[in-house]
Amino acid sequence: MVKRTGGRIFVISGPSGGGKTTVVEALLAHAPGLVRSVSVTTRPRRSSERDGADYRFVSGGAFARLRARGELLEWAQVHHAWYGTPRQPVERALARGRDVILSIDVQGARQVKRRFGARAVLVFLVPPSLRALAQRLRKRRTETPQALQTRLRAAKRELACAAWYDYTVVNRRVPEAVEQLEAIVTAERLRTGRR
């Protein structure tokens, strides 16, 4: 019998507009036993988003209190808003042997790696090119032109971080990217633990 000793944390990072949300949703539909962490954020809700499902939208004060009480596993300021991963749901899922998926930025990924070591698997989702990324962001129409420029500048900085991730997946087509993510999840689940 194979004995399981708690779950793993799959961290997915990549520039805003790189298709992370779509790919992660599709992965969750395909890969059983994966739990998605719902982050808290101080950024305003987009009309397509549901509070409690996509994010938990909180005030700056509420975010600071969560942080001070040690209720966040990691946190970071991204594009002038705060984002963090609630600690309890992640720890509970891991204790039950479930694998958790976090869709977070590079600063958060670093904190998770430091805290969880080999239990954390870092995957960087890159757009095929910066041009493709700019097109996707424009098509999404959720950002003002100024916010779009901020996100593109951040994307360039983020792409430089891909080197210290465990895996890189190029998001040319969603089904292909999802298939590659599933392969990573499967491979990591088959690991013997020797690292």
Ligand code: 5GP
């Ligand atoms: P967006 O505002 O486009 O939903 O997300 C902006 C960035 O914040 C993305 O790179 C996203 O992955 C990141 N992000 C979302 N939730 C968290 C979180 O809980 N922690 C950290 N560190 N980053 C997050």
